[in-house]
Amino acid sequence: MTTSPKTTRTLDVRPGMGEMVKPVELIEFRGAARLTLHDRRLYNILLHHAFGPDLATENRRFEIALSDLKDGHDSNDRLIQSIEALMRTVVTIRRGNGRTERVQLLGWNDISDPDRTRGTLRYSMPPELAVLLRDSTVFAKLEIEVMRNFTSKYALALYEAVSRRVRLRHMMTELLDLSDFRELLGVEGGKLEGYGNLNKFAISPALVEVNALAEFSVSVHPQKTGKRITGVLLGWAMKDEGGRRAAWAELQRPRVGRRARITGTVEPWTPE
DSSP: OOOOOOOOOGGGOOOOTTEEEEEGGGTSOBSOTTOOHHHHHHHHHHHHHHOSGGGGSTTOEEEEEGGGTOOTTOOHHHHHHHHHHHHHOEEEEEOTTSOEEEEESOOOEEEESTTSTTOEEEEEOOHHHHHHHHTOOOEEEEEHHHHHHOOOHHHHHHHHHHHTTTTOTTOSEEEEEHHHHHHHHTOOTTSSOSHHHHIIIIIHHHHHHHHHHSSEEEEEEEEEETTEEEEEEEEEEEOOHHHHHHHHHHHHSOSTTHHHHHTTSSOOOOOO
8 A cells, every 4th residue: 555755844844054944824925015124034033943843832932032133233122113013914824725814923022121132032923823834834944144145125035935936846937926926025015016116126136136145046037918017937946056156155245245246247256
Protein backbone atom coordinates (compact mmCIF):
# COMPACT_ATOMS: atom_id res chain seq x y z
CA MET A 1 0.00 0.00 0.00
CA THR A 2 1.32 3.44 -0.94
CA THR A 3 1.20 6.10 1.75
CA SER A 4 1.18 9.80 1.00
CA PRO A 5 4.12 11.81 2.36
CA LYS A 6 3.52 13.59 5.63
CA THR A 7 2.84 17.29 5.25
CA THR A 8 5.20 19.51 7.23
CA ARG A 9 3.54 22.11 9.39
CA THR A 10 4.98 25.60 8.98
CA LEU A 11 5.46 26.08 12.72
CA ASP A 12 7.55 22.90 12.94
CA VAL A 13 10.09 24.15 10.38
CA ARG A 14 13.43 25.24 11.81
CA PRO A 15 14.87 28.39 10.23
CA GLY A 16 18.52 28.33 9.29
CA MET A 17 21.15 30.75 10.53
CA GLY A 18 20.25 34.30 9.54
CA GLU A 19 16.80 33.49 8.22
CA MET A 20 13.20 33.48 9.38
CA VAL A 21 10.25 31.34 8.38
CA LYS A 22 7.00 33.16 7.62
CA PRO A 23 3.63 31.46 7.04
CA VAL A 24 2.08 32.30 3.69
CA GLU A 25 -1.06 33.39 5.53
CA LEU A 26 0.95 36.38 6.78
CA ILE A 27 2.56 37.15 3.42
CA GLU A 28 -0.32 37.36 0.99
CA PHE A 29 -3.38 38.92 2.51
CA ARG A 30 -5.61 41.94 2.07
CA GLY A 31 -5.82 44.86 4.44
CA ALA A 32 -2.21 45.76 5.27
CA ALA A 33 -1.63 48.46 2.64
CA ARG A 34 -1.41 51.25 5.22
CA LEU A 35 1.45 49.60 7.06
CA THR A 36 4.78 51.36 6.59
CA LEU A 37 8.15 49.72 6.01
CA HIS A 38 8.92 50.24 9.72
CA ASP A 39 5.61 48.58 10.71
CA ARG A 40 6.32 45.57 8.51
CA ARG A 41 9.87 45.20 9.79
CA LEU A 42 8.67 45.32 13.38
CA TYR A 43 6.05 42.67 12.73
CA ASN A 44 8.63 40.36 11.17
CA ILE A 45 10.84 40.75 14.27
CA LEU A 46 7.93 39.92 16.57
CA LEU A 47 6.91 36.98 14.42
CA HIS A 48 10.46 35.64 14.19
CA HIS A 49 10.94 35.94 17.96
CA ALA A 50 7.70 34.04 18.67
CA PHE A 51 8.06 31.51 15.86
CA GLY A 52 7.61 27.87 16.71
CA PRO A 53 4.84 25.56 17.93
CA ASP A 54 3.99 28.00 20.75
CA LEU A 55 2.86 30.54 18.15
CA ALA A 56 -0.24 28.37 17.61
CA THR A 57 -1.08 28.33 21.31
CA GLU A 58 -3.97 30.61 22.13
CA ASN A 59 -3.23 33.39 24.64
CA ARG A 60 0.48 32.54 24.68
CA ARG A 61 2.52 35.60 25.66
CA PHE A 62 6.01 36.40 24.42
CA GLU A 63 8.65 38.83 25.68
CA ILE A 64 11.39 40.66 23.79
CA ALA A 65 13.88 43.40 24.69
CA LEU A 66 13.02 46.85 23.35
CA SER A 67 16.61 47.15 22.12
CA ASP A 68 15.93 44.26 19.71
CA LEU A 69 13.03 46.16 18.16
CA LYS A 70 14.73 49.43 17.33
CA ASP A 71 16.63 50.27 14.18
CA GLY A 72 19.44 52.65 14.98
CA HIS A 73 18.09 55.66 16.85
CA ASP A 74 14.38 54.81 16.68
CA SER A 75 12.43 56.42 19.50
CA ASN A 76 9.93 54.68 21.75
CA ASP A 77 7.24 56.92 20.27
CA ARG A 78 7.89 55.49 16.82
CA LEU A 79 7.87 51.98 18.22
CA ILE A 80 4.51 52.57 19.91
CA GLN A 81 3.09 54.05 16.71
CA SER A 82 4.00 50.88 14.83
CA ILE A 83 2.61 48.63 17.55
CA GLU A 84 -0.70 50.48 17.47
CA ALA A 85 -0.77 50.36 13.67
CA LEU A 86 -0.36 46.57 13.80
CA MET A 87 -3.12 46.31 16.41
CA ARG A 88 -5.50 48.34 14.22
CA THR A 89 -4.78 46.31 11.10
CA VAL A 90 -7.44 43.75 10.22
CA VAL A 91 -6.31 41.50 7.41
CA THR A 92 -8.40 39.30 5.13
CA ILE A 93 -6.98 35.84 4.49
CA ARG A 94 -8.37 33.63 1.77
CA ARG A 95 -8.09 29.97 2.70
CA GLY A 96 -7.53 27.14 0.24
CA ASN A 97 -10.91 25.64 1.09
CA GLY A 98 -12.69 28.78 -0.10
CA ARG A 99 -13.21 30.32 3.32
CA THR A 100 -12.32 33.94 4.02
CA GLU A 101 -11.16 34.93 7.50
CA ARG A 102 -10.51 38.35 9.01
CA VAL A 103 -8.09 38.70 11.90
CA GLN A 104 -5.96 41.32 13.64
CA LEU A 105 -2.21 41.14 13.19
CA LEU A 106 -1.26 41.84 16.80
CA GLY A 107 -3.05 41.30 20.10
CA TRP A 108 -2.48 42.33 23.72
CA ASN A 109 0.87 43.92 24.56
CA ASP A 110 2.58 45.72 27.40
CA ILE A 111 5.79 47.78 27.46
CA SER A 112 7.69 47.75 30.73
CA ASP A 113 10.09 50.58 31.52
CA PRO A 114 9.55 52.34 28.17
CA ASP A 115 11.98 55.12 29.11
CA ARG A 116 14.85 52.73 29.84
CA THR A 117 17.10 50.97 27.37
CA ARG A 118 16.53 47.68 29.19
CA GLY A 119 12.75 47.79 28.84
CA THR A 120 10.84 44.88 27.33
CA LEU A 121 7.74 44.33 25.25
CA ARG A 122 5.36 41.55 26.20
CA TYR A 123 2.88 40.67 23.48
CA SER A 124 0.50 38.06 22.15
CA MET A 125 -0.95 37.05 18.83
CA PRO A 126 -4.75 37.22 18.59
CA PRO A 127 -6.23 33.78 19.45
CA GLU A 128 -7.97 33.59 16.07
CA LEU A 129 -4.64 34.10 14.32
CA ALA A 130 -3.04 31.41 16.48
CA VAL A 131 -5.74 28.95 15.43
CA LEU A 132 -5.31 29.90 11.77
CA LEU A 133 -1.54 29.39 11.88
CA ARG A 134 -1.88 26.03 13.61
CA ASP A 135 -2.73 24.35 10.30
CA SER A 136 -0.36 26.34 8.08
CA THR A 137 1.74 24.21 5.71
CA VAL A 138 2.97 26.79 3.18
CA PHE A 139 5.75 29.20 4.05
CA ALA A 140 8.68 31.25 2.84
CA LYS A 141 12.22 31.33 4.15
CA LEU A 142 13.42 34.92 4.34
CA GLU A 143 16.96 36.23 4.75
CA ILE A 144 16.96 38.65 7.68
CA GLU A 145 19.90 40.71 6.42
CA VAL A 146 18.26 41.15 3.01
CA MET A 147 15.02 42.40 4.57
CA ARG A 148 16.94 44.77 6.86
CA ASN A 149 18.49 46.49 3.85
CA PHE A 150 15.34 47.33 1.91
CA THR A 151 14.38 51.01 1.83
CA SER A 152 10.95 50.48 0.25
CA LYS A 153 7.95 48.64 1.69
CA TYR A 154 7.16 47.56 -1.86
CA ALA A 155 10.55 45.85 -2.13
CA LEU A 156 9.98 44.00 1.14
CA ALA A 157 6.50 42.88 0.05
CA LEU A 158 7.76 41.71 -3.36
CA TYR A 159 10.69 39.86 -1.77
CA GLU A 160 8.40 37.99 0.64
CA ALA A 161 5.92 37.08 -2.11
CA VAL A 162 8.57 35.70 -4.45
CA SER A 163 10.42 33.91 -1.63
CA ARG A 164 7.42 31.65 -1.13
CA ARG A 165 7.25 30.90 -4.90
CA VAL A 166 10.87 30.60 -5.96
CA ARG A 167 11.38 27.01 -4.80
CA LEU A 168 8.34 25.68 -6.63
CA ARG A 169 9.63 23.23 -9.24
CA HIS A 170 6.63 23.40 -11.53
CA MET A 171 6.33 27.20 -11.75
CA MET A 172 8.56 30.08 -12.81
CA THR A 173 5.87 32.61 -13.67
CA GLU A 174 2.44 33.59 -12.43
CA LEU A 175 -0.20 35.77 -14.06
CA LEU A 176 -1.76 38.16 -11.54
CA ASP A 177 -4.70 40.50 -11.88
CA LEU A 178 -3.51 44.09 -11.49
CA SER A 179 -5.67 44.68 -8.41
CA ASP A 180 -4.25 41.53 -6.79
CA PHE A 181 -0.71 42.64 -7.59
CA ARG A 182 -1.36 46.04 -6.03
CA GLU A 183 -2.52 44.25 -2.87
CA LEU A 184 0.54 42.02 -2.96
CA LEU A 185 2.81 45.09 -3.03
CA GLY A 186 0.79 46.86 -0.32
CA VAL A 187 -0.32 49.83 -2.45
CA GLU A 188 -3.09 51.82 -0.78
CA GLY A 189 -6.36 52.28 -2.60
CA GLY A 190 -6.53 55.62 -4.40
CA LYS A 191 -2.74 55.92 -4.59
CA LEU A 192 -0.47 55.36 -7.59
CA GLU A 193 -3.43 55.12 -9.93
CA GLY A 194 -2.51 54.25 -13.50
CA TYR A 195 0.16 51.74 -14.41
CA GLY A 196 2.71 54.46 -15.22
CA ASN A 197 2.70 55.81 -11.66
CA LEU A 198 2.52 52.32 -10.17
CA ASN A 199 5.54 51.24 -12.18
CA LYS A 200 7.56 54.40 -11.52
CA PHE A 201 7.05 54.65 -7.77
CA ALA A 202 6.41 51.06 -6.65
CA ILE A 203 7.31 48.33 -9.15
CA SER A 204 10.59 49.65 -10.58
CA PRO A 205 12.14 50.68 -7.22
CA ALA A 206 11.14 47.32 -5.75
CA LEU A 207 12.67 45.38 -8.64
CA VAL A 208 15.93 47.34 -8.38
CA GLU A 209 16.38 46.50 -4.71
CA VAL A 210 15.19 42.88 -4.83
CA ASN A 211 17.27 42.02 -7.89
CA ALA A 212 20.35 43.57 -6.30
CA LEU A 213 20.07 41.99 -2.85
CA ALA A 214 18.14 38.71 -3.08
CA GLU A 215 19.41 35.27 -4.05
CA PHE A 216 16.88 35.23 -6.89
CA SER A 217 15.93 37.57 -9.73
CA VAL A 218 12.43 38.90 -10.39
CA SER A 219 10.66 40.34 -13.44
CA VAL A 220 7.30 42.05 -13.85
CA HIS A 221 5.72 42.43 -17.30
CA PRO A 222 2.43 44.28 -17.83
CA GLN A 223 -0.38 42.36 -19.53
CA LYS A 224 -3.06 44.07 -21.60
CA THR A 225 -6.71 43.39 -22.28
CA GLY A 226 -7.37 45.47 -25.34
CA LYS A 227 -5.55 48.75 -24.72
CA ARG A 228 -5.75 48.58 -20.92
CA ILE A 229 -3.16 47.03 -18.63
CA THR A 230 -5.19 44.65 -16.50
CA GLY A 231 -2.53 42.35 -15.04
CA VAL A 232 1.14 41.50 -14.73
CA LEU A 233 3.22 38.44 -15.45
CA LEU A 234 5.43 37.88 -12.42
CA GLY A 235 8.56 35.84 -13.14
CA TRP A 236 11.39 34.56 -10.97
CA ALA A 237 14.54 32.44 -11.08
CA MET A 238 17.34 31.52 -8.69
CA LYS A 239 20.61 33.29 -9.42
CA ASP A 240 23.73 31.38 -10.31
CA GLU A 241 26.72 31.36 -7.96
CA GLY A 242 28.11 34.58 -9.43
CA GLY A 243 24.79 36.35 -8.98
CA ARG A 244 24.47 35.21 -5.38
CA ARG A 245 28.01 36.33 -4.62
CA ALA A 246 27.29 39.76 -6.11
CA ALA A 247 24.15 40.11 -3.99
CA TRP A 248 26.03 39.11 -0.84
CA ALA A 249 28.83 41.58 -1.67
CA GLU A 250 26.31 44.42 -2.08
CA LEU A 251 24.82 43.63 1.33
CA GLN A 252 28.28 44.24 2.86
CA ARG A 253 28.56 47.69 1.31
CA PRO A 254 27.23 50.91 2.87
CA ARG A 255 23.64 51.86 2.05
CA VAL A 256 24.81 55.33 1.09
CA GLY A 257 25.19 55.37 -2.67
CA ARG A 258 23.58 51.95 -3.13
CA ARG A 259 20.90 53.03 -5.58
CA ALA A 260 23.51 54.69 -7.79
CA ARG A 261 25.69 51.57 -7.67
CA ILE A 262 22.98 49.04 -8.44
CA THR A 263 21.53 51.11 -11.27
CA GLY A 264 24.98 51.36 -12.82
CA THR A 265 25.49 55.09 -12.55
CA VAL A 266 28.80 54.89 -10.63
CA GLU A 267 31.73 52.58 -10.35
CA PRO A 268 31.15 49.68 -7.87
CA TRP A 269 32.48 50.32 -4.36
CA THR A 270 35.23 47.99 -3.19
CA PRO A 271 36.50 47.56 0.37
CA GLU A 272 40.05 48.63 1.17
